[in-house]
Amino acid sequence: MRATSRRIFAELLTGLGALVLAVLAQGVIVWATIDRLQALDAADDEARTELLQYGVMIEAVQDQEAGVAGFAVSRDPAYLRMYENGRRRYDAGLPRLIELASDDPKFMRDCVADVSVQVHRWTDTVAWPQIGAARSGRRLSGAPTGRAEMDAIRNDFAVLRFHEMRRLQERDGSWNAAFWRSRLTLLLGSGVALAFAILIAARSLRRLVQQQQAAHAAATRLADALDRAHAAERAKTLFLSNMSHEMRTPLNGVVGMAEVLSRTGLTAAQRDLLDVICASAGTLDGLIGNLLALSSGAGRDHAVATLSFALGDTLRSVAAEHRLQAELKGLQLDLRVDQRAEVDVTGDSARLEQLLDCLLSNAIKFTESGRIGVELELLDAGRYRFQVADTGVGFDETRKTELFETFSQSDDSATRRHGGAGLGLALARQLAADLGGELDCHSAPGGGSVFSFDIELPTVGVKIDTLPAQAAPIDDAPPRILVVDDHPTNRKVLELILDQVGAEWVSVENGQQAVNACALQDFAVILMDIQMPVMDGLTATREIRRQERAAGRPAVPVIIVSASGQADHVQAGRAAGAQMHLTKPVNAEALIDAVNTVLAEPEPRAATAVAA
Structure with missing residues (x-):
């Protein structure tokens, strides 16, 4: 065998x-x-x-x-x-x-x-x-x-x-x-x-x-999942746009009216109450902005503005906004600005302020005693290092990567002592990347944390005057400004701000009325909302531009003032013919500065996103 x-x-x-x-x-x-x-x-x-x-x-x-x-x-x-x-x-x-x-x-x-x-x-x-x-x-x-x-x-x-x-x-x-x-x-x-x-x-x-049958079934499932993902993305975009508009519209009324009220005669007690209202509204606005920015990717898609600003003054302004909060916790807030950094630069001051605000808020939140240190240093020609150090709880290397993820904190247990949505550092990393830098950190448990980033800011030779406490007049001869917004509170806020600087205004509640008004009267600037009944702001802007070309009239500067601040909204405003984009809630300084900017330009330019 x-x-x-x-x-x-x-x-x-x-x-x-x-x-x-x-x-x-x-x-x-x-x-x-x-x-x-x-x-x-x-x-x-x-x-x-x-x-x-x-x-x-x-x-x-x-x-x-x-x-x-x-x-x-x-x-x-x-x-x-x-x-x-x-x-x-x-x-x-x-x-x-x-x-x-x-x-x-x-x-x-x-x-x-x-x-x-x-x-x-x-x-x-x-x-x-x-x-x-x-x-x-x-x-x-x-x-x-x-x-x-x-x-x-x-x-x-x-x-x-x-x-x-x-x-x-x-x-x-x-x-x-x-x-x-x-x-x-x-x-x-x-x-x-x-x-x-x-x-x-x-x-x-x-x-x-057998393999082809399995591949076909997998391709079918993938196509269905992709269709569902696209539908979900469209629904999310629409939801974010609507939520941004619906949440920021009443918030614009709160912030705008509070700011107008702050410029009236108030007692010390009344001003303290008003400061609480403004601080709470600012916190809510920041949370809404962070959530919408991270959810829609707006922090990565918006075009970086290139406006002139005083670098040292900007850092001092952000530190001053957080000084009271630090003192209430018994913390010492130290600020050191390199004398060589006391210059005027061009860049996106709004993003820089938002980034520093995120880092300072995070440092104060997680520091129970000791000090917060803010430093600005000139590294070489046009390159600066910003650093925020604290003596707070700190974290180890294993938590370093997780901290920059959305909705993550150094202590995410049910008994954690510090509140918040966990959006600050994730947004800060995006903002640093938008500015051309990279956010880095060093820390040890119980030994505090140091956050820093390096960015390039070209220096300009003209000193920039800071805005006074009271809004400066727009011009010696008050211009006629058209206010277009469907919400009565938003119109009232803009009207009160314009009244404080002596500007003449005409107020309408939809895009069709704005088109009709421009056909009958001459305006120096148009403040245009986007979402309105009858005719939206983008359609109205395009129609106004068409009428101007047909009649041979110069283009009237259009500033979009909207609760929708995503990148596609800014791009749509630019394509329609707008010069600037202000995101609600709008404060008086940002509005007057925007009006002065477009009035000073010899001819209208492309739309630019500006944080209000």
Whole structure:
């Protein structure tokens, strides 16, 4: 039994070995045949290229002959151009023809050389004399006609074409013989391996069908999931836009009215109450802005503004806003500004202030005692380092990456002591990237934290005046401003701010009324909301621009004042013809500064997003 098994195994190995040898022999034969076929194909390709080149050269010679004959009779420059074009083609094609004929028999190379000699002889004895005589108005008598040279050229090309076609036919016969030999070899070898091939093919086909069915089902599920994801993205975008509008519209009324109220005569107690209202509204506005920015990716998509501002004053302003909060917790807030950084720069001051605000708020929140240090240092020309250090709870390296994720905090347990949504550092990292830097941090548990980032801010040579406590007048001669907003509270806020600076205003509640007002009156600036009934602000802006072009009037600056501050809204305002974009809630300084900016420009520019 054991011997039988060994014999069967040996026979199996012998059969497999014979099959392997047969397949290898078949492969060698097929490989050699393929090499032969490829060589024949390459020779055929070269021959066909040579035949095409013969045709190109014959056409070039015939154009030269026809051009000379025509120019000699009619003196028409078109014939001369025909000759010159044929001459250029001939001169360009001759090196290629010589190269192709280099592997041909000697008599064919001699034909090519004879063509070159005959063409040069015809050019020297016929073409140039006849062209020269025709240009000078003479007529040559007894001059050579060049017929013998042309006949020789045509005969040479005919010989070349004949022999090249004959060589093609011979190679075709060799190719067919090699082809049939390879087919017979393949048939014999295929008969030996047919049984194995059928078995393997059947198994492979079954597995392939199963895989295709699984892939089709997976593709169908993926397409359905993608459709659902796109629908969810559209729904999210619409939801964010609506929520931004619905939440910021009443908040704009609170902030705007509180700011207007702050500029009236108040007692100390009333001002303290008003400060609480303003601080709470600011906190709510920041939370809404952070949530919407992170949810929609607005912090990454908005174009970075390039406005001039005083760098040291900006840092001091942000620190001053947090000083009271730090003192209430018994913390010391230290500020150090490098004297070399007391310059005016250009950049996105709104994003920089928002970034510093996130870092300072985070430091105060997680520090129970000690100090908060804010530093600004000039590293080199135009490059600055901002640093916020605290003596708070700190964190270890394992939490470092998690802290920059959305809704993450150093202590995320149910008993954590510090509130908040966990958006600050995630948004801070996005803002730092928007400004061209990278937010970095160093910390140890119980040893405090240090957050820093380096950014480039080009220096300008003009000192920027800071805004006074009271809003500055817009101009000596008060301009007429059109206020367009469907919400009565929002209109009232803008009207009160404009009243404080002595501006004249006209107020309407939808885009159609704005279009009608612009057709009847002249305005210096238009403050335009986006979401309104009857006609939205973008459509109204486009219609106003169309009327201005039709009437030949200069474009009136349009400032979008909307609760929608996503990147697509800013881009849509720019495309419609607006110059700036203010996001609600709007404060008086931002509004007056925006109006002054567009009034100072000689002509309207593209829309720019500005944090209000």
